Amino acid sequence: MSTTTPEKLTKAQKTVNKSSSRTRARSSPLSWIAPLVVFAIIIGIWYYVSDVVLDPDLQFLLPPPHQIITQGFGDPDIREEILVALGRTTKVALVGLAISILIGAGWGILMSLATWAERSLFPYAVILQCIPILALVPPIGFWFGFGFFARVLVCILISLFPMVSNTLFGLQSVERGQLELFQLQKAGRLTVLLKLKLPAALPAMFAGMRISAGLAVVGAIVGDFFFRQGTPGIGSLLSNYASRLQGPPLFAAILVASFLGFVIFWVFGRLRTLVVGRWYDLSADGN
Known part of the structure; x- marks a missing residue:
């Protein structure tokens, strides 16, 4: 019959108390009042710069928020144009992100299996991250055309590295004691990977994925901005509105693009909470 020591009870109680305190902090009024206050400050500064700092002839550089709503989102033609472009950009970003996750996870797993693989492959991941993507966009267009595939390729190049590095970091951050326990049980390399390393690497x-999600949206917009041919997305609208000096529609498209990145980032945050959030938070509090 097992016995529970006072030390274990104290540690468990501390974990429960920390978890309860964190839950109360997230549900407190300050957790949603503070963002509203920051938002009000940003809007106030925005109006001050637009109405006071800028000359009336230059107000198109930063139109006041109400003009973005009335002349951007409020215009049926502009709104429909932005929504159609948003759908195309979202499709490119999600496909590029999915491929980046698959390639990045596989790349990181391969490097974690052997030291020689990490030494051979990781420098190329760093080089890929350091390549100025804007210099590669024109050749990609010439080699692969200006359609959907080329735009997805730009997304992959921009969003791949965070997935590779975080996967490798997570797989290598397994506690040595747990690894030695698996080795004592003579577990195979595949068993160690599936039952120990991958579960431990999920938070990383x-x-x-959250970092790559934001970069995938950037990649979709960058590719669309330079690939003037094919079906236009948000990037094409940004280029068109900027060339026509249409301030309110331009900022409306910018806000929509930013909102798309935020939504994808938030979705992966929720997935992380659903998959690993509860047990990972408790284990982190217990350390």
């Missing part, structure tokens, strides 16, 4: 992998 989801962090990489």
Whole structure:
């Protein structure tokens, strides 16, 4: 019959108390009042710069928020144009992100299996991250055309590295004691990977997914901005509105693009909470 020591009870009680305190902090009024206050400050500064700092002839550089709503989102033609472009950009970003997650996770797993693989492959991941993507966009267009595939390829190049590095970091952050326990049980390499390393790496992998999600949206917009041919997305609208000096529609498209990145980032945050949030938070509090 097992006995529970006072030390174990104290540690468990501390974990429960920390978890309860964190839950109360998230549900407190300050957790939603503070963002509203920051939002009000941003809007106030925005109006001050637009109405006071800028000359009336230059107000198109930063139109006041109400003009963005009335002349951007309020215009049926502009709104429909932005929504259609948003759908195309979202499709490119999600496909590029999915491929980046698959390639990045596989790349990181391969490097974690052997030291020689990490030494051979990781430098190329760093080089890929350091390549100025804007210099590669024109050749990609010439080699692969200006359609859907080329735009997805730009997304992959921009969003791949965080997934590779975070996967490798998560797989290598397994506690040595747990690894030695598996080795004592003579577990095979595949068993160690599936039952120990991958579960332990999930928090880091989801962090990489969230970073890659935002970069995938940037990649979709960058590719669309330079690929003037094919079906236009948000990037094409940004280029068109900027060339025509249409301030309110331009900022409306910018806000929509930013909102798309935020939504994808938030979705992966929720997935992380659903998959690993509860047990990972409790284990982190217990350390």
